[in-house]
Amino acid sequence: MNKLLAVLIAGAFALGSVAALAQVPTGDKTPAQPVDQKKLKEEKDAAKAEAAKMTPEEKRAARKAKRKQRQQEESQIEKVGNIPSGPQKAEALKKNVDATKGDPKALPDKKAKQEALKQQEKKSSGQ
Numbered sequence: 001m002n003k004l005l006a007v008l009i010a011g012a013f014a015l016g017s018v019a020a021l022a023q024v025p026t027g028d029k030t031p032a033q034p035v036d037q038k039k040l041k042e043e044k045d046a047a048k049a050e051a052a053k054m055t056p057e058e059k060r061a062a063r064k065a066k067r068k069q070r071q072q073e074e075s076q077i078e079k080v081g082n083i084p085s086g087p088q089k090a091e092a093l094k095k096n097v098d099a100t101k102g103d104p105k106a107l108p109d110k111k112a113k114q115e116a117l118k119q120q121e122k123k124s125s126g127q
Helices: 002-022 037-053 056-080 087-100 110-126
Strands: none
Touching: none
């Protein structure tokens, strides 16, 4: 009885692992774009040389500016969500423009605001 149970467990394990491997999606793997390693290395070396020329005060200022920019990006992501790029950005901008077309325009001065308020009151009292 114990041998039979052990064989059943081993068989179930073997079939389970085969089924798990069969379900792994291979996906559509496109080859990576060719990268010019020489150009990347030159850019990296140029950046290192530029950083070596900087004074300690300039380095501190650069780090501070980079930190501030990163914090702004993170706060933007927290407020709005992930920032779209490329075609997604164009589509998001178009949606935003279309949604705000019917919004009233900001009035430039107090006089124009008062006139708009009077016109609105006339419309509401007339109905």
